[in-house]
Amino acid sequence: xxxxxxxxxxxxxxxxxxxxxxxxxxxxxxxxxxxxxxxxxxxxxxxxxxxxxxxxxxxxxxxxxxxxxxxxxxxxxxxxxxxxxxxxxxxxxxxxxxxxxxxxxxxxxxxxxxxxxxxxxxxxxxxxxxxxxxxxxxxxxxxxxxxxxxxx
Amino acid sequence: xxxxxxxxxxxxxxxxxxxxxxxxxxxxxxxxxxxxxxxxxxxxxxxxxxxxxxxxxxxxxxxxxxxxxxxxxxxxxxxxxxxxxxxxxxxxxxxxxxxxxxxxxxxxxxxxxxxxxxxxxxxxxxxxxxxxxxxxxxxxxxxxxxxxxxxxxxxxxxxxxxxxxxxxxxxxxxxxxxxxxxxxxxxxxxxxxxxxxxxxxxxxxxxxxxxxxxxxxxxxxxxxxxxxxxxxxxxxxxxxxxxxxxxxxxxxxxxxxxxxxxxxxxxxxxxxxxxxxxxxxxxxxxxxxxxxxxxxxxxxxxxxxxxxxxxxxxxxxxxxxxxxxxxxxxxxxxxxxxxxxxxxxxxxxxxxxxxxxxxxxxxxxxxxxxxxxxxxxxxxxxxxxxxxxxxxxxxxxxxxxxxxxxxxxxxxxxxxxxxxxxxxxxxxx
Ligand SMILES: Cc1ncc(COP(=O)(O)O)c(C=O)c1O
Numbered sequence: 001x002x003x004x005x006x007x008x009x010x011x012x013x014x015x016x017x018x019x020x021x022x023x024x025x026x027x028x029x030x031x032x033x034x035x036x037x038x039x040x041x042x043x044x045x046x047x048x049x050x051x052x053x054x055x056x057x058x059x060x061x062x063x064x065x066x067x068x069x070x071x072x073x074x075x076x077x078x079x080x081x082x083x084x085x086x087x088x089x090x091x092x093x094x095x096x097x098x099x100x101x102x103x104x105x106x107x108x109x110x111x112x113x114x115x116x117x118x119x120x121x122x123x124x125x126x127x128x129x130x131x132x133x134x135x136x137x138x139x140x141x142x143x144x145x146x147x148x149x150x151x152x
Numbered sequence: 153x154x155x156x157x158x159x160x161x162x163x164x165x166x167x168x169x170x171x172x173x174x175x176x177x178x179x180x181x182x183x184x185x186x187x188x189x190x191x192x193x194x195x196x197x198x199x200x201x202x203x204x205x206x207x208x209x210x211x212x213x214x215x216x217x218x219x220x221x222x223x224x225x226x227x228x229x230x231x232x233x234x235x236x237x238x239x240x241x242x243x244x245x246x247x248x249x250x251x252x253x254x255x256x257x258x259x260x261x262x263x264x265x266x267x268x269x270x271x272x273x274x275x276x277x278x279x280x281x282x283x284x285x286x287x288x289x290x291x292x293x294x295x296x297x298x299x300x301x302x303x304x305x306x307x308x309x310x311x312x313x314x315x316x317x318x319x320x321x322x323x324x325x326x327x328x329x330x331x332x333x334x335x336x337x338x339x340x341x342x343x344x345x346x347x348x349x350x351x352x353x354x355x356x357x358x359x360x361x362x363x364x365x366x367x368x369x370x371x372x373x374x375x376x377x378x379x380x381x382x383x384x385x386x387x388x389x390x391x392x393x394x395x396x397x398x399x400x401x402x403x404x405x406x407x408x409x410x411x412x413x414x415x416x417x418x419x420x421x422x423x424x425x426x427x428x429x430x431x432x433x434x435x436x437x438x439x440x441x442x443x444x445x446x447x448x449x450x451x452x453x454x455x456x457x458x459x460x461x462x463x464x465x466x467x468x469x470x471x472x473x474x475x476x477x478x479x480x481x482x483x484x485x486x487x488x489x490x491x492x493x494x495x496x497x498x499x500x501x502x503x504x505x506x507x508x509x510x511x512x513x514x515x516x517x518x519x520x521x522x523x524x525x526x527x528x529x530x531x532x533x534x535x536x537x538x539x540x541x542x543x544x545x546x547x548x549x550x551x552x553x554x555x556x557x558x559x560x561x562x563x564x565x566x567x568x569x570x571x572x573x574x575x576x577x578x579x580x581x
Binding site for chain 2: 002003006007012037038039040041061062063064065121124127
């Protein structure tokens with residue numbers, strides 16, 4: 001059944017047992033993104049620890065694709081630097097634009113390759129990207145803060 | 153005098169045969185998602201089109217195309233006749249006068265036209281709004297009948313107020329005099345909610361609005377395609393509906409206004425066709441409806457809409473409505489047998505139409521919609537352009553089935569089965 005391409009086990013597992021869900025109180029940047037076409041919402045709390053490693057928590061309401069994507073993303077990015085996160089973000093964006101042609105690089109994307117099927121469902125790409133776009137926004141802001149700090 | 157038994161027979165023979173009707177709609181010849189029958193339950197978003205409409209629109213281009221109201225040639229004459237003929241069909245459909253019908257591109261434009269025309273009103277004019285004035289809407293409005301008024305309130309300094317809804321998704325009119333105050337100038341509301349299916353009672357609202365001198369604007373997008381409408385009986389002052397939800401083409405909507413009001417209403421779009429005289433410094437306006445139809449209009453689409461309304465008239469809106477209500481009853485019953493389903497909106501047939509929105513425990517509407525799609529069932533999921541209403545209901549999204557004349561009880565069975573299938577698929581049971 002073609003639907004299984006979309007709803008891979010990994011995705012439904014993350015949807016049912018999301019990781020890093022529940023907003024941390026200690027954060028430098030909070031971003032809130034919505035998908036205006038369907039009403040899905042996500043909030044990210046982001047902080048760079050003393051070693052410049054990402055500490056990321058999230059909360060949101062939405063479909064299995066958007067919520068699982070947030071969970072997978074948080075798992076991939078937590079504990080990495082922003083620079084280390086960049087190729088992961090790039091790889092995920094490329095995967096979403098691949099129209100199903102790309103299976104995704106498991107070395108970089110790990111569980112997130114499960115979203116390769118999503119790219120064949122044009123209406124769902126935005127769901128999968130919701131958290132990642134929020135992260136992209138948050139990463140720019142947190143870099144702004146740390147950039148400003150370095151200039152002091 | 154007819155005996156009861158022949159009456160029953162007559163009534164039965166009057167019933168719609170949706171399967172037979174579907175043959176009039178070319179789209180039902182195609183299949184979806186790997187050869188499955190198309191089960192189209194999204195007519196509230198846009199209806200499918202019968203062949204006569206597609207042909208009428210196409211014939212306009214093939215046979216009579218020319219700019220209406222211009223040109224001294226035969227084609228211009230025939231095109232004008234076809235376009236004005238469509239206006240007459242719309243007027244008859246609403247029980248209105250010919251010059252009260254304005255063609256727009258959709259209902260959204262009809263409502264914006266009004267709100268901007270109000271803004272263009274002279275301070276001494278009937279439609280001018282100022283700081284002390286009030287605009288009243290409801291919590292169940294589609295964005296198309298909320299944002300134009302919200303923004304008009306911002307532009308004019310007037311206050312925006314609204315009726316809220318009760319637990320059954322009906323308007324709470326208990327405080328009608330506090331909502332429609334003596335300062336109220338505009339009351340804009342939907343006839344039938346595109347989310348809840350609620351049909352709003354108009355009598356008390358129209359009475360109170362007119363008592364305080366307010367203008368009543370009705371969003372009939374979800375009612376005009378399904379219910380017989382007579383503007384005089386409704387008593388409202390303006391009414392908007394969409395061609396594309398009424399079997400007509402996209403790109404055409406309707407604004408009806410009482411002629412005495414349209415005559416006082418300033419234009420919104422300026423340009424060709426809408427003028428009386430023009431000098432380099434000044435212009436005066438044509439009488440309605442042309443004052444509100446600047447530029448070469450959507451002729452082929454208007455003509456297509458005429459064919460659509462003729463098609464609806466031929467079948468009869470009351471038969472269509474009866475057919476839809478039978479299916480709605482089946483749907484409400486079937487869904488309510490599933491304890492994980494929550495229906496938003498009236499759960500009985502009283503003052504409700506053929507739009508049913510619901511939630512399913514542990515399965516997001518978008519996932520349910522995707523699953524149903526895999527079985528050939530087209531529903532709408534999301535906030536249905538009524539975000540404030542969703543907030544009021546305490547949800548981010550719902551799943552909506554909306555019916556029309558070409559649906560039958562097999563479609564309803566498929567949906568109810570499909571919901572159970574989704575529960576198995578996503579393992580929510
Ligand atoms: C209640 C209601 N009002 C307004 C609209 C907007 O109609 P249109 O697409 O013709 O602009 C819709 C359509 O979605 C609707 O359901």
